Every structure is written in C-alpha cells, then in structure tokens.
Amino acid sequence: MTATTSTNGAQAPASNRFLIWGGEGWVAGHLKALLEGQGKEVYTTTIRMENREAVLAELERVKPTHVLNAAGCTGRPNVDWCEDNREATMRSNVVGTLNLTDCCLVKGVHCTVFATGCIYQYDETHPWDGPGYLETDAANFAGSFYSMTKAHVEEVMKHYNNCLILRLRMPVSDDLHPRNFVTKIAKYERVVDIPNSNTILTDLLPASILLAEHGEVGIYNFTNPGAISHNEVLTLFRDIVRPSFTWKNFTLDEQAKVIKAGRSNCKLDTTKLTTKLKEYGYEVPEIHEAYQKCFERMKAAGVQ
Ligand SMILES: NC(=O)c1ccc[n+]([C@@H]2O[C@H](COP(=O)([O-])OP(=O)(O)OC[C@H]3O[C@@H](n4cnc5c(N)ncnc54)[C@H](OP(=O)(O)O)[C@@H]3O)[C@@H](O)[C@H]2O)c1
Numbered sequence: 001m002t003a004t005t006s007t008n009g010a011q012a013p014a015s016n017r018f019l020i021w022g023g024e025g026w027v028a029g030h031l032k033a034l035l036e037g038q039g040k041e042v043y044t045t046t047i048r049m050e051n052r053e054a055v056l057a058e059l060e061r062v063k064p065t066h067v068l069n070a071a072g073c074t075g076r077p078n079v080d081w082c083e084d085n086r087e088a089t090m091r092s093n094v095v096g097t098l099n100l101t102d103c104c105l106v107k108g109v110h111c112t113v114f115a116t117g118c119i120y121q122y123d124e125t126h127p128w129d130g131p132g133y134l135e136t137d138a139a140n141f142a143g144s145f146y147s148m149t150k151a152h153v154e155e156v157m158k159h160y161n162n163c164l165i166l167r168l169r170m171p172v173s174d175d176l177h178p179r180n181f182v183t184k185i186a187k188y189e190r191v192v193d194i195p196n197s198n199t200i201l202t203d204l205l206p207a208s209i210l211l212a213e214h215g216e217v218g219i220y221n222f223t224n225p226g227a228i229s230h231n232e233v234l235t236l237f238r239d240i241v242r243p244s245f246t247w248k249n250f251t252l253d254e255q256a257k258v259i260k261a262g263r264s265n266c267k268l269d270t271t272k273l274t275t276k277l278k279e280y281g282y283e284v285p286e287i288h289e290a291y292q293k294c295f296e297r298m299k300a301a302g303v304q
Helices: 026-037 052-062 080-084 086-107 145-157 181-187 201-213 230-240 252-256 271-279 287-300
Strands: 017-021 041-045 066-069 110-116 163-168 218-221
Touching (some): 017 052, 026 041, 026 201, 066 086, 066 201, 080 145, 086 163, 110 145, 145 163, 201 271, 201 287, 218 271
Parallel strands (some): 017 066, 066 110, 110 163
C-alpha cells in the first residue's frame, strides 16, 4: 500500500496506520517491507519535510496514527557533501525534521525519528574499552556538519512529547546494498580499525515498530549491544561470505587526508533500549553474535 491512494473518511483509524517519510530512502524501504510483511497498513511519502503546508496536507490526507521519519540529508556520495551544502543540509536535517515533528504534534500523531548516534567521539572519560555514551550525555563530536545538524535538532526535538528518537549507527542490512556499512568498508582502499556501535537492521527495525506502537517517546541509543572493530567485521565477512576477501588498514591520521568531514567513532550504551524492549519480550543480540547471524543470512541468500 502506498500514499498514491487517498484515504476516505474524517474519522481517525481504529487500528494503526503508518506513514513513512523519505519514502524513497534506503531505511524507508526496509521499514515499508517490514510493515507490509507484518500485514500492517503502511503508506510512504516524499513530501519535503520543511514545507509546512504540504506536510500538514499530507497528514490530513493520509491520517496516520504513526509517522516514521526516515528522511534526512545524508549527502552523496557521502557526508562530505554536507560540508559544501550547508543550507540544504540544515533545511532538511534541522528545519524540516523539526517541522515534521511539530506538524505531527499539531495533528496528534506519534512521530518516530530515525536519527544518528554519530554525535559522539571517544574521549578520556569514554575510551573505546570504557563506558558507552548514554542518551543523556551531551554530544561531543562536531567534526562533520552533518553530525552537527543532527545533534542540534535532537537537542530541541527531545522536548516534543509525541516524539521517539532512535539513534542508529553504521546501519547494516542483510544484502550488499551500497548504503550498507559493510559494503562501504569492503569497497574502501584502506579502512581504519576502531570499535564502534553498529545497527543490524534485521534486529533493530522490528524493535522500532514495537516502540512506536506502544507510544514510547524520548531518545534511545538504537544499536546492538557492544562494539565491534572494522577488522572484526571484515574478518567475519571473509570467513562467512567471501573467502577471497582481503583488505588494508590505515591510521586515523592517514584517513583524515582523504576525507573532508571527520567521521565519528564511538560506543553507545544500550541499557535503556534493551531494558525497555524486555518489557515487550524482545531481545537484541550482542553485536558480534548479530554480525555472525547477519552474514549467515547473506550466505544463505547467495550474496557474495
Ligand atoms: N545510512 C546511514 O549510514 C545512517 C546512519 C545513521 C542514521 N541515518 C539516518 O537515517 C535516516 C535514513 O537514512 P538512509 O540511509 O535511508 O538515507 P537515504 O537513503 O539518503 O534516504 C533519505 C531520504 O530522505 C529524503 N530526504 C532528504 N531530505 C528530505 C526532506 N527535507 N524532506 C523529505 N525527504 C527528504 C531523501 O530524498 P532526496 O534524495 O530526494 O533528497 C532520501 O530519499 C537519515 O535521517 C539518516 O541521517 C543513516
């Protein structure tokens, strides 16, 4: 079901009706397939989030109970683009994201925002083998304009009581889509080797629907528990999916010479998420176990 069909009747729907924003995006596509697989009523839209009249009209037309906001300016081919296109980045990631949340409030709609955890970097109090960042910790990574817009908007958006903010990091799908974190690092000439929190979509997207359906609000670090290094990921990838795969490492200093925007490296604390999900009988596997299963699904599907 898509947003191309208009809905009839002015009454609020008896059951949940999902409207996915950023309907042509990568995460949006996974959400749509998931909801359709669950037999739920789902629509998508590509209306620009910053266009208040059009957003309000779309909410009025579709009458969703839940908006899943998977829209955002991510830059092409990567976030380096945002460094040189600051107004466009702000229009989407700050003005648009906030506007959509506000319009949902006005219309009494729950709004789930697929946000990012790339707003932190390791420091003296949060080394890679120390505690992960909590939802309440202030952002400390301003190395990229993209991350800065995301951190700024979260800071105000968290006060909306209709808004659930899910912080994804380095999302991974069960295929080798170009936006999959594994596809990206497998194609780089050289990769750094630093532990990070990652989001395995097969594990986390069903959890996003659960949280939204239960009307949860506030910020959640939205990754698998634990952290995994690039070399650990690529070793599992080689061992399970592509035996001929080889790669080369370089240092953060060497990486800095070939990228325009800095890249966040951090571990997020997932205690709040896993505790909440336990209430609904849902468990998220630790990241090493999750990658193992993800690559086994890839192999079973014939991905090489
Ligand atoms: N993929 C990652 O590595 C990653 C990691 C953490 C968080 N996230 C966040 O998760 C969300 C989804 O990511 P994704 O990987 O699915 O990105 P994506 O494939 O680039 O999809 C984003 C979609 O949002 C649309 N969009 C951009 N600005 C918009 C606006 N102002 N109004 C309406 N639609 C707009 C884009 O359409 P156009 O192309 O037409 O502009 C695109 O279809 C983003 O907010 C992203 O920041 C992604």
